[in-house]
Amino acid sequence: MGTISGCSSMGVEPWERDVLAKEEMQLTSDPVEAALDDHIYFSKEASSGGRGFGGGGCGCN
Amino acid sequence: MAADVAVTKGSMMSNHSKLSITGALAAATCTLLGSGLPEPVQAQEESGWDFNSALLYYGEDGDRVQDLSLNVLARRTFLDDKFLSLGLTVDALTGASPNGALPQSNAQTFTRPSGEKTYTTPADELPLDDTFQDTRVAITASWQQPLGRLFQLSVGASASAEYDYTHAGLNAKLARDFNQRNTTVSAGVAVAHDTLDPVGRTPIGLAPMLGEEDLSNRIGDQTKDVLDVVFGVTQVFTKNLLMQFNYSYSDASGYLNDPYKILSIVDGVSGDAIPTNEFGNDGPSQLNVYESRPDERVKHSFFTQAKYYMGGKVLDVSYRYMTDDWEIDSHTVDLRYRWPISDKRYVEPHIRFYTQSEAEFYRASLIDGQALPEYASADYRLGNFDAITAGLKYGWKTGGGNDMSVRLEFYQQSGSIPSGQLIGNQLSRDNYPDLNAVILQYSYRFGR
Amino acid sequence: MFKKTLLLISALVLTLQAGAAEPYDQFDLKGHAGKVVIVDFWASWCVPCRRSFPWLNTMHRKYADQGLVIIGVNLDAEKSAAMTFLADFPPEFGIYYDETKDLARSFGVVAMPSSYLIGRDGEIRQKHFGFKVKKQDEYESAIVAALLDTLRITE
Numbered sequence: 001m002g003t004i005s006g007c008s009s010m011g012v013e014p015w016e017r018d019v020l021a022k023e024e025m026q027l028t029s030d031p032v033e034a035a036l037d038d039h040i041y042f043s044k045e046a047s048s049g050g051r052g053f054g055g056g057g058c059g060c061n
Numbered sequence: 062m063a064a065d066v067a068v069t070k071g072s073m074m075s076n077h078s079k080l081s082i083t084g085a086l087a088a089a090t091c092t093l094l095g096s097g098l099p100e101p102v103q104a105q106e107e108s109g110w111d112f113n114s115a116l117l118y119y120g121e122d123g124d125r126v127q128d129l130s131l132n133v134l135a136r137r138t139f140l141d142d143k144f145l146s147l148g149l150t151v152d153a154l155t156g157a158s159p160n161g162a163l164p165q166s167n168a169q170t171f172t173r174p175s176g177e178k179t180y181t182t183p184a185d186e187l188p189l190d191d192t193f194q195d196t197r198v199a200i201t202a203s204w205q206q207p208l209g210r211l212f213q214l215s216v217g218a219s220a221s222a223e224y225d226y227t228h229a230g231l232n233a234k235l236a237r238d239f240n241q242r243n244t245t246v247s248a249g250v251a252v253a254h255d256t257l258d259p260v261g262r263t264p265i266g267l268a269p270m271l272g273e274e275d276l277s278n279r280i281g282d283q284t285k286d287v288l289d290v291v292f293g294v295t296q297v298f299t300k301n302l303l304m305q306f307n308y309s310y311s312d313a314s315g316y317l318n319d320p321y322k323i324l325s326i327v328d329g330v331s332g333d334a335i336p337t338n339e340f341g342n343d344g345p346s347q348l349n350v351y352e353s354r355p356d357e358r359v360k361h362s363f364f365t366q367a368k369y370y371m372g373g374k375v376l377d378v379s380y381r382y383m384t385d386d387w388e389i390d391s392h393t394v395d396l397r398y399r400w401p402i403s404d405k406r407y408v409e410p411h412i413r414f415y416t417q418s419e420a421e422f423y424r425a426s427l428i429d430g431q432a433l434p435e436y437a438s439a440d441y442r443l444g445n446f447d448a449i450t451a452g453l454k455y456g457w458k459t460g461g462g463n464d465m466s467v468r469l470e471f472y473q474q475s476g477s478i479p480s481g482q483l484i485g486n487q488l489s490r491d492n493y494p495d496l497n498a499v500i501l502q503y504s505y506r507f508g509r
Numbered sequence: 510m511f512k513k514t515l516l517l518i519s520a521l522v523l524t525l526q527a528g529a530a531e532p533y534d535q536f537d538l539k540g541h542a543g544k545v546v547i548v549d550f551w552a553s554w555c556v557p558c559r560r561s562f563p564w565l566n567t568m569h570r571k572y573a574d575q576g577l578v579i580i581g582v583n584l585d586a587e588k589s590a591a592m593t594f595l596a597d598f599p600p601e602f603g604i605y606y607d608e609t610k611d612l613a614r615s616f617g618v619v620a621m622p623s624s625y626l627i628g629r630d631g632e633i634r635q636k637h638f639g640f641k642v643k644k645q646d647e648y649e650s651a652i653v654a655a656l657l658d659t660l661r662i663t664e
Binding site: 013014015016017018021022058059060061 | 550552553554555556557558584585586590610613618619620621622623639640641
């Protein structure tokens with residue numbers, strides 16, 4: 001497992017991810033709703049997107 | 062569980078103005094890159110299908126846009142954390158949209174984009190074009206799988222069609238975990254190619270609005286290409302706190318105008334529209350020209366989000382800063398607080414603040430007799446405004462263990478025209494098309 | 510590797526309870542000297558663990574009389590969460606609750622689930638992090654080789 005130097009002390013042990021595994025703790029807990037909102041705001045404003053990716057979660061496998 | 066995203070393509074919601082949504086595609090693809098894809102590290106249930114569906118109503122006041130949208134996202138889980146997601150969106154749009162001309166103290170007549178008829182705006186009212194009703198269909202597909210133990214790859218495609226606009230796009234994303242999966246670094250790219258075939262064909266930028274049946278200042282189909290690149294870092298800080306930081310770059314080139322938007326030509330002293338009799342009853346009663354935007358737009362966005370768990374409640378806070386080469390700057394702050402009220406129910410209040418500064422070529426109107434600028438647009442969506450969304454969501458688990466929710470939100474935009482741009486009588490009028498809209502959504506997730 | 514083995518063996522304890530459904534009071538490898546032991550770290554919120562449990566049961570049924578012992582080490586924050594999981598996925602092997610997480614640390618658990626295959630000589634012969642259905646046969650071959658004492662140490 002690689003470590004990013006400087007970051008290696010931040011974070012939790014693999015067995016401490018019970019909360020992070022919960023659905024409501026995912027960065028995008030409802031992708032359909034997020035897409036609908038993005039679409040509304042993109043149609044009515046000059047900015048769009050920006051949201052990102054994954055990470056977090058249970059860290060399994 | 063996070064599942065793939067349906068939708069997003071470039072035009073919706075505001076009638077003909079939808080086509081001008083610059084970066085429409087960019088937004089679409091960024092969404093495809095971002096929020097839609099399943100979280101890489103969250104392993105899934107046993108193989109099978111799960112569905113995420115939503116019905117959304119969006120309605121603006123004052124006879125303006127109304128939209129009804131049906132979305133379904135179906136995901137099939139394969140063994141060992143591989144996913145196939147398929148999304149479908151259908152939406153139907155009606156209602157009127159500001160055409161960019163300023164209100165006047167007399168009635169104004171405009172030619173419809175098709176050139177077939179005219180419409181008249183009463184005195185002292187904001188000119189709205191109610192020509193369009195439209196139906197749009199959008200589809201997405203994506204595949205996600207681990208590569209080795211620490212990498213995750215996603216690839217996807219999207220397409221959409223409505224009568225005057227089609228979109229096709231591809232996207233890919235690679236993510237790698239570090240630091241015992243406490244840190245995830247991702248990079249994604251999306252490309253899209255859109256074609257616009259406006260009703261009545263594309264008007265030439267800054268050409269005058271002509272009478273009925275006169276399409277001499279129109280040209281053929283237009284295209285737009287967008288490239289989006291996103292880099293992100295997700296970091297677990299504590300067992301209850303997760304944060305994300307993204308930088309996005311977007312480059313749109315090609316036809317970026319809204320072919321249905323115009324500007325008023327006004328007198329340099331009174332600020333009133335210049336009347337014309339050239340067309341009689343079969344054309345505009347005052348001088349207007351079609352808008353013109355640059356043929357390229359480069360945007361940079363910086364986004365950060367935190368999710369914080371507090372004994373069952375979850376706080377979700379995010380901030381985005383966007384800046385582009387049209388000189389638009391925007392800030393977005395979004396807060397959600399999920400509050401379980403029993404082990405099967407929750408409420409989630411939501412508030413969002415948004416502010417943007419106007420595009421460099423934004424003009425309230427153009428002065429008669431002065432040389433036309435290279436680019437000009439009176440589209441309020443490129444203007445200077447603040448917006449607030451406030452809403453509440455209520456969610457529950459059904460007897461069968463599935464998830465349903467409803468949310469109701471109010472969206473309000475209020476803008477202002479830079480004072481240097483207002484002339485004469487314009488100063489005493491309400492020129493900026495403020496927006497008030499309601500959003501109502503019902504969602505049903507099942508199969509998991 | 511060697512140091513780790515010493516650590517394990519020196520995790521002193523008392524007698525183990527036999528019987529599949531009974532949880533272990535203590536963690537003790539000395540009581541299993543001469544047997545092949547799988548130490549599998551799991552938690553209720555770990556989705557791949559739902560696939561690994563039925564497979565571990567199958568391995569227990571197939572190889573227990575040849576000398577295979579499986580110890581499922583639970584790393585949940587609350588025992589009650591683990592009990593809910595076990596009601597859905599009843600194990601035919603013993604469970605040990607590592608409440609202080611000291612065992613996880615001494616084994617160097619870096620992912621969930623983590624599985625350590627210990628040979629008849631008490632040395633860790635193989636470890637795998639995560640559980641992939643496609644690798645089940647590979648995992649099983651390693652068990653068979655360990656039972657036959659022919660499995661070389663691999664990372």
